[in-house]
Amino acid sequence: xxxxxxxxxxIVFLLIPATPALADGGFFVLDPSRDIxxxxxxxxxxxxxxxxxxxLQVKYEGDADKFAWVIPVPNYPDVDVSEPELFQxxxxxxxxxxxxxxxxxxxxxxAPPQVEVWEEKVVGPYDVAILSASSAEALINWLNANxxxxxxxxxxxxxxx
Numbered sequence: 001x002x003x004x005x006x007x008x009x010x011i012v013f014l015l016i017p018a019t020p021a022l023a024d025g026g027f028f029v030l031d032p033s034r035d036i037x038x039x040x041x042x043x044x045x046x047x048x049x050x051x052x053x054x055x056l057q058v059k060y061e062g063d064a065d066k067f068a069w070v071i072p073v074p075n076y077p078d079v080d081v082s083e084p085e086l087f088q089x090x091x092x093x094x095x096x097x098x099x100x101x102x103x104x105x106x107x108x109x110x111a112p113p114q115v116e117v118w119e120e121k122v123v124g125p126y127d128v129a130i131l132s133a134s135s136a137e138a139l140i141n142w143l144n145a146n147x148x149x150x151x152x153x154x155x156x157x158x159x160x161x
Contacts, residue, residue, distance in 0.1 A: 027060065029067045036062035042087055057087050114138035 027036040040059040045052065058069075115138050119130045133139035136158040143150045 027062075027067045027069055029062075034062065036060055036067045044086070044090065055082050055086065115142040 027038060029036055038058060038060050042057040044055040046055075047053075054071075054073075056071075060067075114135065115131055115133045117129055117131045119128075121128050131139075131142070133142065136155065139158060140150045140155065
């Protein structure tokens with residue numbers, strides 16, 4: 001389900017008219033002999049009526065008072081702190097619920113397909129497939145079976161979803 005959401009969001013972001021992103025944000029340290037490590041980042045992007053809200057959750061390792069966090073934006077932003085529970089609540093709302101059983105004494109039900117294609121369509125110049133995968137391995141196998149090359153070094157990234 002998470003992969004389906006990611007695929008749908010990726011398609012939606014391709015369709016939203018937006019100004020080009022000129023750069024990515026980053027951390028800058030006061031003391032060049034020290035480093036800040038950012039092992040994780042989550043983002044929620046809301047877009048409505050020509051307004052974009054970007055809510056970031058960044059995990060960093062290092063002294064919080066010894067670095068600057070720079071995020072390029074196209075206009076003067078409103079900066080605020082979001083509720084820390086926001087990402088946890090979103091994770092709970094989008095969590096997959098697995099139901100099993102129901103074979104009525106006839107043995108277990110057949111396993112669901114590892115990759116389910118929900119919809120296939122053409123959007124502008126793109127052939128779009130909205131799908132969900134039961135695992136990263138299932139998604140990678142589907143991509144390879146459909147003629148898409150998936151590099152082995154990408155396995156860890158897909159596994160994180």
